[in-house]
Amino acid sequence: MNIDLTKLSVQQLKNLLANCQRLGRVASVKAVLDEMEQRGVATRREYRTLKWNADSVRDAMEPFKNERRLLATTNEPSTPRQVD
Secondary structure, eight states: OOSOGGGSOHHHHHHHHHHHHHHTOHHHHHHHHHHHHHHTOOOHHHHTTSSSOHHHHHHHHHHHHHHHHHHHTOOSOOOOOOOO
Protein backbone atom coordinates (compact mmCIF):
# COMPACT_ATOMS: atom_id res chain seq x y z
CA MET A 1 0.00 0.00 0.00
CA ASN A 2 1.49 3.34 -1.04
CA ILE A 3 -0.59 5.44 1.37
CA ASP A 4 1.03 7.00 4.42
CA LEU A 5 -1.45 5.79 7.02
CA THR A 6 -0.01 8.02 9.72
CA LYS A 7 -1.35 11.10 7.88
CA LEU A 8 -4.94 9.86 7.64
CA SER A 9 -7.66 10.82 10.10
CA VAL A 10 -9.48 8.13 12.06
CA GLN A 11 -12.51 8.47 9.76
CA GLN A 12 -10.28 8.13 6.70
CA LEU A 13 -8.74 4.99 8.19
CA LYS A 14 -12.19 3.53 8.79
CA ASN A 15 -13.20 4.30 5.19
CA LEU A 16 -9.99 2.79 3.87
CA LEU A 17 -10.53 -0.30 6.02
CA ALA A 18 -14.04 -0.74 4.62
CA ASN A 19 -12.79 -0.36 1.06
CA CYS A 20 -9.94 -2.83 1.59
CA GLN A 21 -12.36 -5.33 3.09
CA ARG A 22 -14.76 -4.95 0.20
CA LEU A 23 -11.94 -5.50 -2.31
CA GLY A 24 -10.46 -8.44 -0.38
CA ARG A 25 -7.09 -6.79 0.24
CA VAL A 26 -6.10 -8.71 3.36
CA ALA A 27 -2.58 -7.24 3.67
CA SER A 28 -3.97 -3.71 3.46
CA VAL A 29 -6.65 -4.52 6.04
CA LYS A 30 -3.92 -5.71 8.42
CA ALA A 31 -1.86 -2.55 7.81
CA VAL A 32 -4.82 -0.27 8.49
CA LEU A 33 -5.73 -2.23 11.63
CA ASP A 34 -2.14 -1.97 12.84
CA GLU A 35 -2.26 1.82 12.45
CA MET A 36 -5.63 2.00 14.18
CA GLU A 37 -4.32 -0.15 17.04
CA GLN A 38 -1.23 2.06 17.33
CA ARG A 39 -3.53 5.06 17.78
CA GLY A 40 -5.78 3.19 20.21
CA VAL A 41 -8.92 3.51 18.06
CA ALA A 42 -9.33 -0.10 16.86
CA THR A 43 -12.37 -1.83 18.34
CA ARG A 44 -13.88 -5.30 18.12
CA ARG A 45 -15.92 -4.12 15.17
CA GLU A 46 -12.76 -3.52 13.14
CA TYR A 47 -11.07 -6.73 14.30
CA ARG A 48 -14.04 -8.81 13.15
CA THR A 49 -12.66 -8.39 9.64
CA LEU A 50 -9.84 -10.77 10.53
CA LYS A 51 -10.49 -14.48 10.31
CA TRP A 52 -8.93 -15.05 13.75
CA ASN A 53 -10.04 -12.45 16.26
CA ALA A 54 -10.99 -12.59 19.92
CA ASP A 55 -14.57 -13.66 19.16
CA SER A 56 -13.65 -16.44 16.74
CA VAL A 57 -10.93 -17.76 19.06
CA ARG A 58 -13.39 -17.82 21.96
CA ASP A 59 -15.89 -19.74 19.80
CA ALA A 60 -13.21 -22.20 18.69
CA MET A 61 -12.09 -22.83 22.27
CA GLU A 62 -15.61 -23.26 23.69
CA PRO A 63 -15.72 -27.08 23.27
CA PHE A 64 -12.42 -27.39 25.16
CA LYS A 65 -13.71 -25.11 27.89
CA ASN A 66 -16.80 -27.31 28.27
CA GLU A 67 -14.64 -30.45 28.36
CA ARG A 68 -12.49 -28.92 31.08
CA ARG A 69 -15.59 -28.17 33.13
CA LEU A 70 -16.74 -31.77 32.78
CA LEU A 71 -13.36 -33.07 33.88
CA ALA A 72 -13.27 -30.67 36.81
CA THR A 73 -16.59 -31.96 38.09
CA THR A 74 -15.50 -35.60 38.31
CA ASN A 75 -14.71 -36.89 41.78
CA GLU A 76 -11.65 -38.86 40.76
CA PRO A 77 -8.44 -37.52 42.25
CA SER A 78 -5.93 -36.33 39.74
CA THR A 79 -2.59 -38.15 39.84
CA PRO A 80 0.44 -37.00 37.88
CA ARG A 81 1.67 -39.29 35.15
CA GLN A 82 5.19 -40.60 35.49
CA VAL A 83 7.55 -40.02 32.62
CA ASP A 84 9.87 -42.93 31.80
